[in-house]
Amino acid sequence: MAGSSESRRPKKGKDQRKKFLFSLFGLLLIAYGIYLFLVISSIPPSKDNSSVLSNEIVGAYHVHTRFSDGRGRVEDVVKAAKKNNLDFIILTDHGHPNHACLQSQGWRQGVLVLAGSELSTHRGHLVALAFPDSLKNLPRQAEEAARLIQKNGGFTVIAHPYSKARWSWGKENALYFGLELVDADTMLKSKGLSLLPYFPLLLINQRAFALKMLKPFPSPFEKWDLLNEKNPPFYGFFSCDAHVFYKTLLSLFHLRIPLERELPAEFQRARQIVLEALRSGAFYNSIDAAQPASGFRFWAEKNQRIYPMGSLVELKAGETVWLRVRIPAVNSQLAALIHNGRKILTTSDRDISFQPMETGFYRIEVYLQEKSILPPELPWIVSNPIFLRMVNHDSHSLQSATSVQNH
Ligand SMILES: [Zn+2]
Ligand SMILES: [Zn+2]
Structure with a gap:
């Protein structure tokens, strides 16, 4: 009898320990659930700007599929694009070029699928981008490749210059058209384990997960401004570099192209319109997961002519030019006008008219002021630059040009 009571005691102790651990686990789970709930509720809902969507198109650039190292098929990316109300996607599978990826182009379920390599x-x-499918064996020498692509009607964008396969800068930067300013893949990887507690959000609230991935990324912006001083024009791209979690990553960084009319149903024509807008910098970048940015506009006006983003405005002595900005309605935002890499004006106004006194390049960054939704140094909207240049005049000052004419 004594023996059996002795053997019962440790079993009882074991049961109690089990019960305690079970309750502790339950409590931790509840606390974790409350934490996730607080994370989600700390993010303000996005405002619906769909009323102004009609005169611009929105897309995601730099996406990988199973044609190289992506996890999904083209159909999975199209599905994710549709969930995010995207008009176009730009697939960029690895290859020299990647012919299978190029052949997947076309209209698919109402989404314009474009591809480069x-x-x-x-x-x-x-x-x-925008090179003919007939090109084969693209060179591994960067300048040679850029030259060949350009000769065949295409253009090139330097990918993730300060992460992963970092770009080693050479002298012939004028060969390239664009630079990636941010990319979701780098952010996802550099946040690494600190994102682990947020992974369940991928199932319940992708927007919250996407916003938790973000971090400031100043180096490409600084380099971009330097490039535009030395080798203009250089256009800035927000890149997804998505290999997985398409629905989430395609919600984050978008390219937005103001357009007068809808894209035509004819694929080649629609492709040409989008690629021409990108080649000429006539687009802006936005973090739409924070807040849909549709309706932003930045243009120059000279002699009643309108010059879109990416334009070069040539000025003769005495001519005046206006820069105009329109910012979509949100609760609170701050716009910065940047001239040759320096912030020269910040304002919370939504309509800005500015008469520049100097030549060079001008671009706009808009920051959301809502608490905790974006890291403070990460702009919500980034326009492409407008370039001002004097013709037949050595001065960089538009004011002195005016006074020359007055004399
Ligand atoms: Zn890459
Ligand atoms: Zn990539």
Whole structure:
């Protein structure tokens, strides 16, 4: 009898320990659930700007599929694009070029699927766009590849210059058209384990997860401004570089192209319109997961002529030019006008008219002021620049040009 009571005691102790651990786990789970709930509720809902959607199109650039190292098929990316109300996507599978990816282009379920290729060059990764499918064996020498693509009617964008396969800068930067300013893949990886507690959000609230991934990314912006001083024009791209979690990553960084009319149903024509807008910098970038940015506009006006983003405005002595900005309605925002890499004006106004006194390049960054939704140094909207240049005049000052004419 004594023996059996002795053997019962440790069993009882074991049961109690089990019960205690079970309750502790339950409590931790509840606390974790409350934490996730607080994370989700700390993010203000996004405002519906769909009323102004009609005169611009929105898309996601730099997406990988199973044609290279992406996890999904083209159909999965199209599905994610539709969930995010995107008009176009730009697939950029690795290859020299990646022919299978190029052949997947077309209208698919109402989404314009375009494709280029991400080349692995001796300087780093280079995205080539708008080149003919007939090109084969693209060179691994970056300048050679950029030259060949350009000769065949295409253009190139330097991918993730300060992460992964970092770009090693050479002298012939004028060969490239664009630079990626931010990319979701780098942010996802650099946040690494600190994102682990937020992974359940991928199932219950992708927007909250996407916003938790974000971090400031100043180096590409600084380099972009330097490039535009030395090798204009250089256009800035927000890149998804999505390989997985398409629905989430395609919600984050968008390219927005103001357009007078809808894209035509004819694929080649629609492709040409989008690629021409990107090639000429006539688009802006936005973090739409924070707040849909549709309706932003930045343009120059000279002699009643309108010059869109990306334009070069040539000025003769005595001519005046206006820069105009329109910012979509949100609760609170701050716009910065940047001239040759320096912030020269910040304002909370939503309509800005500015008469520049100097030549050079001008661009706009807009910051959301709502608490905790974006890291403080990460702009919500980034326009492409407008370039001002004097013709037949050595001065950089538009004021002195005016006074020359007055004399
Ligand atoms: Zn890459
Ligand atoms: Zn990539």
